[in-house]
Amino acid sequence: MKFGIIQFLGSNCEADTFHVVHNVLKQEAVYLWHEETDLKKVDCVILPGGFSHGDYLRAGAMAARSPIMQSVAAFADRGGLVLGICNGFQILCEAKFLPGVLVRNKNLQFISEDVELVLERTDTLFTSLYNVGQKIRLPIANMEGHYYIDDAGLTSLKKNNQIVLRYTNNPNGSIGDIAGIINEKGNVFGLMPHPERASEKILGNNEGRLIFESIIKLCRR
Amino acid sequence: MKAKIYITLKNGVHDPQGEAVLGTLKHLGFEGVQGVRVGKYIELNLNGVSKEQTQTQVRSMCEKLLANTVIESYSFEIVEQ
Amino acid sequence: MKAKIYITLKNGVHDPQGEAVLGTLKHLGFEGVQGVRVGKYIELNLNGVSKEQTQTQVRSMCEKLLANTVIESYSFEIVEQ
Amino acid sequence: MSTLTDQEYQQVVQALGRKPNEVELGIFSVMWSEHCCYKSSKIYLKQFPTKSSRVLQGPGENAGIIDIGDGYAIAFKMESHNHPSFIEPYQGAATGVGGILRDIFTMGARPIASLNSLRFGAMNHPRTPYLLRGVVAGIGGYGNCMGIPTVGGETTFDECYNGNILVNAFTLGVLKKDKIFRGIAKGVGNPVILVGSKTGRDGIHGATMASDVFDKESESKRPTVQVGDPFTEKKLMEACLEAFELEGAIVGIQDMGAAGFTCSSFEMSAKGGVGMELMLDKIPLRETGMTPYEIMLSESQERMLLIAQKGREEDLRKIFEKWELEFAIVGEVIAEKRVKGYFHGELAFDLPVEPVTDAAPVYERPVEVPGTRFQVPSTSNLESRTSDNYNDILLKLLSSPNLCSKEWVWRQYDKTVGTNTLLASGADAAVVRIKENGKAIAMSVDGKAKDCYLNPYLGAVETVAEAARNLVCVGAKPVGVSDCLNFGNPENPEIMWEFKEVCRGLTDACKKFETPIVGGNVSFYNETEGKNIYPTPIVAMVGLLEKGVTPMTPWWKQNGDIIYLIGENNDQPFDFEQELAVQGLCLEAFQKGLLQSAHDVSEGGLAVTLAECCFGKNSLGATVDVNDGLAPEAILFGEAPSRIVVSLKPENEKEFVALVKNGVTSPTLIGKVGGNKLKINDWVDESIDKLWKGWVTALG
Ligand SMILES: Nc1ncnc2c1ncn2[C@@H]1O[C@H](COP(=O)(O)OP(=O)(O)O)[C@@H](O)[C@H]1O
């Protein structure tokens, strides 16, 4: 299976993500430069964490307007898998691949800690190896992790069953305790926690690894 | 030419920064403050030809990048220099 | 009463945000933009008695909290509602 | 503006054989400032041990470098950013982090971890909360954005810092040992290239400000505050690291920190025994109307000066432009040992290199032993007992600003980016793995200012000992040191005496611990309105863990484990042999796999240490019995050095005890892990939950 990891200016988790899919999970991985439009025939595009364009103006705003995002849009339209982690999730919202927006944490501070999450859905392409209701711990590290959507939007997210991950102990004010959502079609997933930082035993936690393995399993079939 | 752009959160959108500022202002003894909303103020220098053309341009910049219209509204003025 | 407060970086103070926004605007094809400065726009609702009194109050809020006067300047208007 | 003394000015005139013009005088002023030329400290820093079989680069470069085997090395350094952080805490701290990161990646290393050491005024001083919030947010703001984890540090409060906080930032990076880059200019005709940000008016006179005391007039002398731009620095870092891969393209490189273009151009020329011809008009400027003086002295951040191999300019340009950075060829290397600057076709300055750099003044300033400072109460005759409710005293200590949990601080630092963090804030030392060779690096920053004030020599020795002990507690072998020496006004003979004594202490201790000092920084003039800070040397020590070794943590692991104290509760002065024996025993026991936990006893004494051991995820308690004839206060709260609390499985006890050699130290069995309370003799008996709450909620 071939992963494409986008490098926006200011991304800083691309190497971590590359390390997990390539060195730990032994998959093919390539970097995709933000100004290119060729997705190099990858099976899954990952928008990594970081501070694209410094998160100046709004988190993810400037990266969402990068040339490569047009190719990613076409790829997603064709049903291609797109995973946005942290800043990647913010970019997916800014680019309107996913509804809502991520705003400043309620306490106005950067929050770096492990959080407990509950899996709301395991019938998605990204979470099939977990169990419904399973609780996992993953690190978060962000300033704008507070998910916001208006009432109508929230109702529709719920109706369409788009909420995949929730915080059990909301750290940042996210509406509906939302930590990760999927698009209606089910091929674009964004989450604030960092599964790539929790994919190796030596780091004290590998509960995030099943996200990548779910994707890989899918492609094997 | 100069554009002065004001970006504010839409009504109803929660503004944690504004709330924190309100809290601190009260704490500092400014009792009369009732509500605070924190937005952005952006100044652009442009070498536009006409005011109208510049207006169209600036609107397009706001729509495409400067504001996230899911939660923000914007307004602007163009000043000839 | 309502106060509209504009907070900008002082002249000469580097504005990385403005520079980054400028870069992206150019990438998006807005060639005419020459300079961008990003500041804050704060709206306050106050139940002030007189305009003068409110003015004094708002100035004091800017000095004490709203602006970081080491690197920022501010200006404001009071609008009676 | 010149900060040269009359005598220094005469020296300049003599060296040049004429009066300097305004730009030249500006150049001399910054290059001969304390901050840049170390004129008051040089003679003492010379004594430091700087070599070992592992040292690849000692002091004198942007960072020190130590060999970690398998063809890899680590580069690390600590720097102060005290004065700017006091003026504008967020930007001051942020640009401090930016500066130290540049120091590491100019050497060719990729930064993988940062730490910081912070000193604020008294908690109840009106400016303290503002400064604390700003500094912490600034450190996080810069490091988080760069994607370099901040994995440890220290934060303490004392009224001596009310008018002069300390912000010391440390970064460590990894590089191939045969790919070290240095700040050197070589090769006549090679182009001099400025990359990164544009040059603005920010920070002019920053270096001279750092060499001046604060007073009421400082306000007006303030240089334009530098605003950090971590986004540009991130791009600059990636571009430099990519450029280093172009075989032979970069001859030398140096970051532009204090004294900006002046410092980098003169220092690089001096190191290479060459000169430079600079075209100041070619420098990309942020503002219009800048003069040669302003251009040469600007401290605009996120810039680098590099010397390329002639012919490779376009290869390099491609990389920097891909990362959307400025790339300007601003001059070339010349054989004549002079730096010349042209502006609008005219010669703006023309100075011989040597007088500006190597001939900078060196002073042996007068020293004077101060009279009695305050007396430390001896633990054997404690009289002023205010309460014998030790539960309350312990709780009070645990929730005091200096001993409480600093989680409020490190929650704001990204600790896990990079996927290398094995141990972050909360443990005795931070540990990151080196993906390249499977080993791991432990790091600790420590300062003991009060001890240094009371006895600068011993205080410095104990600072080094504590740093080493922290590393040993996580299972690492100490291999090197970087330091930041924060002192008051060196023109005050008592301060100079403190400095001299501290340097003597650091020298002796680093020799004993075999941890060469490979880099560091001196910050003098930490004086506000006549009040000097305590002498505050901060030691950043780095240690090595072998392949595949999991670091030790301070927390109890399992009910029924037994607790040993290595070292003694006593009121004896510090003793090197005892310290080395304690550390040696702990490390050996760890390496043999005998330990479940290890935690050093430092501020707050044994009771605080034991409580901290209970604050692991599983909040296990302990029952402890200590009978060594001392008063309860001395046993519970005494701060005798050279002690480590360890826990082990009962079945390992025999082997552990058998490790003791030559009787310098014999560990004492003091208790057992279990329950949800901490009990010490019949003095302390309190629930872990209550102690933990007091400890964890005190700050923030
Ligand atoms: N400014 C800071 N940044 C990051 N971590 C910090 C900071 N201040 C304190 N810490 C962390 O809090 C813990 C306790 O600090 P400290 O009491 O100074 O440790 P020790 O006494 O073992 O040297 C350490 O793990 C340290 O890394």
Ligand SMILES: [Mg+2]
């Ligand atoms: Mg310790």
